[in-house]
Amino acid sequence: MQAETGSSAVGGHGGADRPATDRPATDRSAAGAEGAAKDRDKDRDKDVLLSVRGLQKIYSSEHGDVEAVRNLTFDLRRGELACLVGPSGSGKTTLLKCISGLMAPTSGEVLLGGRRVTGPPKDMAVVFQEYGRSLFPWMTVRENVELPLKNAKLPRNERKRLADEALAAVDLPHADKKYPWQLSGGMQQRVAIARAVAYQPKILLMDEPFAAVDAQTRADLEDLIRDVWHRMGVTVLFVTHDIDESVYLGERVIILSSSPTVVQEDLRIDLPDERDQLTTRGLPRFTELRGHVYEEIQRAKREAGTRV
Numbered sequence: 001m002q003a004e005t006g007s008s009a010v011g012g013h014g015g016a017d018r019p020a021t022d023r024p025a026t027d028r029s030a031a032g033a034e035g036a037a038k039d040r041d042k043d044r045d046k047d048v049l050l051s052v053r054g055l056q057k058i059y060s061s062e063h064g065d066v067e068a069v070r071n072l073t074f075d076l077r078r079g080e081l082a083c084l085v086g087p088s089g090s091g092k093t094t095l096l097k098c099i100s101g102l103m104a105p106t107s108g109e110v111l112l113g114g115r116r117v118t119g120p121p122k123d124m125a126v127v128f129q130e131y132g133r134s135l136f137p138w139m140t141v142r143e144n145v146e147l148p149l150k151n152a153k154l155p156r157n158e159r160k161r162l163a164d165e166a167l168a169a170v171d172l173p174h175a176d177k178k179y180p181w182q183l184s185g186g187m188q189q190r191v192a193i194a195r196a197v198a199y200q201p202k203i204l205l206m207d208e209p210f211a212a213v214d215a216q217t218r219a220d221l222e223d224l225i226r227d228v229w230h231r232m233g234v235t236v237l238f239v240t241h242d243i244d245e246s247v248y249l250g251e252r253v254i255i256l257s258s259s260p261t262v263v264q265e266d267l268r269i270d271l272p273d274e275r276d277q278l279t280t281r282g283l284p285r286f287t288e289l290r291g292h293v294y295e296e297i298q299r300a301k302r303e304a305g306t307r308v
């Protein structure tokens, strides 16, 4: 039913370069191919930035245990933009809390750059849905963006340079002296994104960051994320409820099952890298991929509670 990195009719991820372990040992060419496959695996391991291995989370309370996440395994390569979708309550927030080191898993582990995550890693930035609560209202935009850089004790001129660069990347170069409450919701979320990228994290986690903005702003912010990702080469894990958004944004869509959660499918999004809201969403392949993700989520919902 589910696979950690299973392939699919629509275009699975991770199956093409599996080592050929089932060939006779006496076959020299097969042995050579096997060696080459092992080398490829090693190279791929070097490329891996985030590794989630057999992650399980059980919440304990006086009313009993809730197994929110059962067995999640996936890797994210450096520079990848992956979206994570799943039915409501499938454990997306639980997973992000474990990845960001805010909560310890019951079993399994999260590795960032080969190191086990045991607390919030300094190479990671998180952008949440509630931009209103993530920016400090008494600080100007620039002060908000520079705050993590100040905490990291970067010299003043370096802080200014990084903040200028990030504010330009989110198209807010002239808002630096304003206060968050003087900006629209979409602009505030741009500031939160600028703050995250100015910090130059190795990985950016985004937890439904556009859920609270209007549709037009949301489309602009989606394009902004792809633009920032292209320009800065940061690795992004983007959690969303929105199936179309996941297909439009991602190079990959990781589909979660219902809780207790496993990876139901890991789907490669083979749309052209240059995307725009009209052309990309009008492609037959876009329709095919979004239809597939939709069906998988429906399947996840139908199968909810059938795993024991």
Ligand SMILES: Nc1ncnc2c1ncn2[C@@H]1O[C@H](COP(=O)(O)OP(=O)(O)OP(=O)(O)O)[C@@H](O)[C@H]1O
Pocket (backbone or CB within 6 Å): 059, 060, 061, 066, 067, 068, 086, 087, 088, 089, 090, 091, 092, 093, 094, 095, 259
């Ligand atoms: N502190 C907690 N104690 C007990 N159960 C919890 C706790 N937090 C979450 N859960 C349960 O764990 C499961 C996953 O919750 P989680 O919030 O991670 O899902 P989600 O996919 O982020 O949900 P949504 O899509 O609605 O935001 C749910 O069944 C939820 O009820």
